Amino acid sequence: MFADRIFTNAAVFQPAGAEPADTVAIQGDTIVAVGRGVDRDLIGTHTDITDLGGTSLLPGFVDAHAHPVAAGMAALRCDLSGLAHDRQAYLTAIAEYAARHPGESVIAGAGWYGDAFPDGFPTRHDIDAVVSDRPVILTSHDYHGAWVNTRALELAGITSATADPTGGRIIRDHTGEPTGVLLDRGGDAVNALIPEVTPQFMRQALLEAQRRLHSVGVTGWQDAAVGAEFFGLKDNFATYVDADEAGELTARVVGALWWEAEQGAEQLDGLCARRSLSGHSRFTASMVKVMQDGICENCTAAMLAPYRAVAGHDIPSGQSFIDPEDLHKVTALLAGERFGIHMHAVGDRAVRECLDALEHAIASHPQFNARHQIAHLDVVDPQDIPRFGQLGVIANIQALWARRDKEIVERKLPLLGPEREPWHFPFASIQRHGGTLAMGSDWPVTDPNPLWAIHTAVHRTGTHADPHAIGDGVFDTPLQAQEGISLRSAIDAYTAGSAYANSQDRAGRISEGMRADLVILDQDIFTAEDVGTLRAVETIVGGKTVYRG
Incomplete structure (x- = not known):
């Protein structure tokens, strides 16, 4: 048996307790040897031997929570995500896009940040100054808000007399007129104006996103909203199945099928049918995504105590999207059909409600190795931190958010207040109490580069x-420094932890018999001053190079 490729003189990242190694050999899609020095018995006529010069060889990163099709769609539209947080930069980009696409009846796009505007939100008048003849609909970077122009509001029929929809909010000025920002389901009416995208466009978006993820070392991911239709997003299930059947999906992907909160048990048969239609090669729809609240910045995250300084809010403690009693029924139904459950919970009340519901599901189906998980965990009450380890519920974290960004400092922390700030993204506390960490990006909410999140x-x-x-202070004042985790733990969370969350037990570690899903970095990650400045130079899935840069 000869190896196809041998990597040597590498800083090989291995599981804790493993013997140090500097050489990895792969044959086909499998790692066949890990050790020190090159085993001559593995060298054949066609064996490729690569000296990595001391740079890191890691398991491929697995993104445990992402929305790649949405990210790809944004990249193909009016994409503001790569711009500086600047009002004029956004308006210039919108104007230039409109000029380049005169035939588009609706200008759609995404990626703006609220901290580019004086009061944290843009207005319709900003866009009106550059495009007023056709509707412009731009989703925020966090996908919880839509920024639109006056024409879009007119065509959607949104006026001062329009009531806030269930699960959404229309931002208004002091006279009651809509300002041009629509939160959560408040954006449904304007997003209905966006023309239906074609299957070809969706497929192109997926492949563009896959290319980007491979370029930062990602070999697999979990799409956390397969089938969701909101904020201009379309049902992407067929996109994945078709790409998989065509052999275009080079990553390993788990789909979390979208649970419609407005529906009930009647949707279960459809979810089971979709699961049975997946699993051809690289895509398996084995999870279900349940959304329990919104985000803190918009006061839609469900909190145990009221937000601070939120005069005028109808729901000062946020909103639970599903009644807790009903949530118990939902999780028990899904576990009964052997679905893993992927829950969105940002506020501490939502986290508790999700833990309670999962505890009920686990007790009802104790033999099911479900890999249930709760994503985001912006605020976790201290009483609930030990429950992740006790219940075996995975903490699906988006670590890039755990820093003092301007938007967090100015918009979020004042709403939480000093008494809740210590429990803001409590990664170390969850880990210390036996909880398993899996890491994801929530791309396109934030960038998909795992190295930035690890830092x-x-x-x-x-x-x-x-x-x-x-x-x-974003670079030198930590956000609750005591909740930082070790570099080894962070790498584990983005590799073995996320692979575990995806039930991919042959991925996430460099050991004999594991799949050859690997990433080569340009430096040794353990000697770098700023891990975020490292870059992937080669990404390998199943022994095949899918990116080289």
Whole structure:
């Protein structure tokens, strides 16, 4: 048996307790040897031997929570995500896009940040100044808000007399007129104006996103909203199945099928049918995504105590999207059909409600190795931190958020108040109490580069490589430094932890018999001053190179 490729003189990242190694051999899609020095018995006529010169060889990163099709769609539209947080930069980009696409009846796009505007939100008048003849609909970077022009409001029929919809909010000025920002389901009416996208466009978006993820070392991911239709997003299930059947999906992907909160048990048969239609090669729809609240910045995250300084809010403690009693029924139904459950919970009340519901599901189906998980965990009450380890519920974290960005400091922390700030993204506390960490990006909410997130998970500060790390102290004042985790733990969370969350037990570690899903970095990650400045130079899935840069 000869190896196809041998990597040597590498800083090989291995599981804790494993013998140090500097050489890895792969044959086909499998790692066949890990050790020190090259075993001559593995060298054949066609064996490729690569000296890595001391740079890191890691398991491929697995993104445990992302929305790649949405990110790809944004990249193909009016994409503001790569710009500086600046009002004029956004308006210039919108005007230039409109000029380049005169035939588009609706200009759609995404990626703006609220901290580019004086009061945290833009207005319709901003866009009107550059495009007024056709509707413009731009989703915020966090996908919880839509920024639109006056024409879009007119065509959607949104006026001062329009009531806030369930699960959404229309931002209004002092006279009651809509300002041009629509939160959560408040954006449904304007997003209905966006023409239906074609299957070809969706497929192109997926492949563009896959290319980007491979370029930062990602070999697999979990799409956390397969089938969701909101904020201009379309059902992407067929996109994945078709790409998989065509052999275009080079990553390993788990789909979390979208649970419609407005429906009930009647949707279960459809979810089971979709699961049975997946699993051809690289895509398996084995999870279900349940959304329990919104985000703190918009006061839609469900909190145990009221937000501070939120005069005029109808729901001062946020909103639970599903009644807790009903949530118990939902999780028990899904576990009964052997679905893993992926829950969105930002506020501490939502986290508790999700833990309670999962505890009920686990008790009802104790033999099911479900890999249930709760994503985001912006605020976790101290009483609930030990429950992740006790219940075996995975903490699906988005570490890039755990820093003092301007938007967090100015918009979020004042709403939480000093008494809740210590429990803001409590990664170390969850780990210390036996909880398993899996890491994801929530891309396109934030950038998909795992190395940026790993830096922040360790230091609780921003990396200088990230243009979105903006604000006084973002690089040198940690956000609750005691919740930083070790570099080894952070790498584990983005590799073995996320692979575990995806039920991919042959991925996430460099050991004999594991799949050859690997990433080569340009430096040794353990000697770098700023991990975020490192880059992937080669990404390998199943022994095949999918990116080289």
